[in-house]
Amino acid sequence: MSAYILGLDLGTTSVKVVLLETVSRTVVASQSLSTSSAIIDQSGEKAKEQDTVRIIDTVNRCIGLLPRDKLQHVSSIGLSGQMHGVLFWKAKRGCNWSKRDFFTARDTSQLITWQDGRCSSNFLSSLPNPDSHLSLATGFGCATIFWYMRNRPEFLEDFTVAGTIQDYVVSMLCGLDGCVMTPQNAASWGYFNTSSNQWNTDILKGAGFPLGLLPQCVPSGGWAGQTYSDWHGIPAGTPVGAALGDFQCSVYSCMSARTDAVLNISTSAQLTFALPGDFKPPDSPQPASSISYVPYFEDSYLAVAASLNGGNVLATFVEMLTSWMKELGVEMSDSCLYEKLINCALNQETSELSVSPTLLGERHDPLCLGQVTNISPTNLSLGHVTRALCRGVLHNIASMMPAERLQQAGVCRIVGSGSAIARNEVLRQEVEKAFPQPVVYGQNADSAVGVAMVLCDLMREAYIIK
Ligand SMILES: Nc1ncnc2c1ncn2[C@@H]1O[C@H](COP(=O)(O)OP(=O)(O)O)[C@@H](O)[C@H]1O
Numbered sequence: 001m002s003a004y005i006l007g008l009d010l011g012t013t014s015v016k017v018v019l020l021e022t023v024s025r026t027v028v029a030s031q032s033l034s035t036s037s038a039i040i041d042q043s044g045e046k047a048k049e050q051d052t053v054r055i056i057d058t059v060n061r062c063i064g065l066l067p068r069d070k071l072q073h074v075s076s077i078g079l080s081g082q083m084h085g086v087l088f089w090k091a092k093r094g095c096n097w098s099k100r101d102f103f104t105a106r107d108t109s110q111l112i113t114w115q116d117g118r119c120s121s122n123f124l125s126s127l128p129n130p131d132s133h134l135s136l137a138t139g140f141g142c143a144t145i146f147w148y149m150r151n152r153p154e155f156l157e158d159f160t161v162a163g164t165i166q167d168y169v170v171s172m173l174c175g176l177d178g179c180v181m182t183p184q185n186a187a188s189w190g191y192f193n194t195s196s197n198q199w200n201t202d203i204l205k206g207a208g209f210p211l212g213l214l215p216q217c218v219p220s221g222g223w224a225g226q227t228y229s230d231w232h233g234i235p236a237g238t239p240v241g242a243a244l245g246d247f248q249c250s251v252y253s254c255m256s257a258r259t260d261a262v263l264n265i266s267t268s269a270q271l272t273f274a275l276p277g278d279f280k281p282p283d284s285p286q287p288a289s290s291i292s293y294v295p296y297f298e299d300s301y302l303a304v305a306a307s308l309n310g311g312n313v314l315a316t317f318v319e320m321l322t323s324w325m326k327e328l329g330v331e332m333s334d335s336c337l338y339e340k341l342i343n344c345a346l347n348q349e350t351s352e353l354s355v356s357p358t359l360l361g362e363r364h365d366p367l368c369l370g371q372v373t374n375i376s377p378t379n380l381s382l383g384h385v386t387r388a389l390c391r392g393v394l395h396n397i398a399s400m401m402p403a404e405r406l407q408q409a410g411v412c413r414i415v416g417s418g419s420a421i422a423r424n425e426v427l428r429q430e431v432e433k434a435f436p437q438p439v440v441y442g443q444n445a446d447s448a449v450g451v452a453m454v455l456c457d458l459m460r461e462a463y464i465i466k
């Protein structure tokens with residue numbers, strides 16, 4: 001009888017699940033559903049939160065679409081998800097289990113995501129310097145906790161545990177009292193040293209940070225525990241991997257040679273290549289650099305240009321059009337709008353219109369927001385604007401990680417991944433124009449597949465799969 005690994009990715013826009021057949025290492029079933037969990041910011045503070053209850057409901061619906069007979073033969077579960085963000089819960093009280101088959105979120109906070117803009121540059125510079133090569137940015141878990149500590153200390157009093165959304169699901173599945181976190185996610189929170197794999201506890205303690213909220217660190221590719229109950233037909237006692245970063249897992253799914261760079265465009269966008277095995281990160285942060293060095297597996301690192309402006313730029317354009325049309329009394333579904341916009345831009349191969357689409361700024365340059373230039377009466381069609389937006393997304397990431405930098409690193413080709421690339425031919429055309437290196441598109445290149453592959457390879461190494 002075949003055994004399967006369940007891979008689950010909790011992205012910013014959607015939840016994706018796959019079943020990977022362990023012997024052939026192939027995907028036999030997959031599903032994806034949008035979480036529609038964004039909470040409108042009423043505060044004017046640039047808060048970006050998502051509704052935890054909705055995210056977990058989407059997980060339940062998405063897994064419910066997988067074949068139940070195969071779920072009964074799942075031998076391990078791996079999770080990845082959006083990094084940097086934080087949610088809070090109370091030990092032993094973070095969820096309700098129903099009929100020993102699924103759980104729903106209970107008494108948790110909302111998820112404060114990587115897109116949260118509440119930590120201004122002034123606020124960040126008032127925090128202690130981290131002992132890490134990674135600089136701190138708004139939306140990073142520890143910065144968010146500091147923000148609550150200083151602005152709404154009563155909010156933190158309600159909770160005893162914190163983690164990313166993927167860590168929360170792992171804790172609930174395994175019935176853990178606390179939270180375990182891998183260096184991939186811990187590094188994305190800030191105040192974590194990737195050489196020692198330890199939190200900067202002394203620095204944080206000195207600043208009055210609630211140390212009890214720091215998760216316990218376990219290796220990337222390690223186990224968190226076993227399922228506490230049956231879950232969607234998967235038997236209780238099934239091993240669960242400690243949650244990984246969605247970025248690292250998307251790379252794992254499609255980087256087949258050290259000479260590959262990976263360009264992932266989902267809600268955000270990342271362009272990355274693997275650093276040599278003996279690479280050691282610098283001692284201190286380089287906040288003005290558009291390239292950072294993030295932990296991958298074991299002691300290895302990836303060099304990455306992590307842009308805050310990827311598929312979300314197009315999603316914002318679609319949202320803007322929808323709201324304009326609503327005001328004008330017209331209705332159209334998002335999927336219909338995407339299709340029409342992509343078709344218009346395919347018929348408009350070039351445009352003089354220039355869009356710099358950094359709607360969220362970038363971590364190395366937070367105040368550099370978007371601009372449109374070179375506007376003329378003849379370049380205002382939907383085709384022109386959509387073409388210019390897609391080109392702008394690629395120009396921005398190529399300015400953060402120039403083609404020459406890839407060449408110096410020995411990159412021979414770029415592998416495209418992520419659903420914004422998979423679903424948008426205009427973006428694919430612009431990727432091919434932006435870089436001289438040949439571009440290929442990964443089959444099954446995504447984080448849910450990547451996290452399942454990580455577990456599959458671990459079990460092979462341990463001879464659990466023959
Ligand atoms: N119908 C569509 N057609 C083309 N692109 C789409 C469509 N729906 C969403 N997208 C793109 O996909 C992006 C979200 O990708 P997804 O993989 O779901 O994100 P994440 O992994 O961050 O959850 C959106 O920001 C948007 O650019």
Ligand SMILES: O=C(CO)[C@@H](O)[C@H](O)[C@H](O)[C@H](O)COP(=O)(O)O
Pocket residue numbers: 011012013081082083084114246247266267268269270294304306307308
């Ligand atoms: O900074 C990085 C990677 O270092 C990121 O951009 C990171 O992948 C993202 O912030 C989140 O994980 C969101 O990913 P996604 O939802 O866009 O797939």
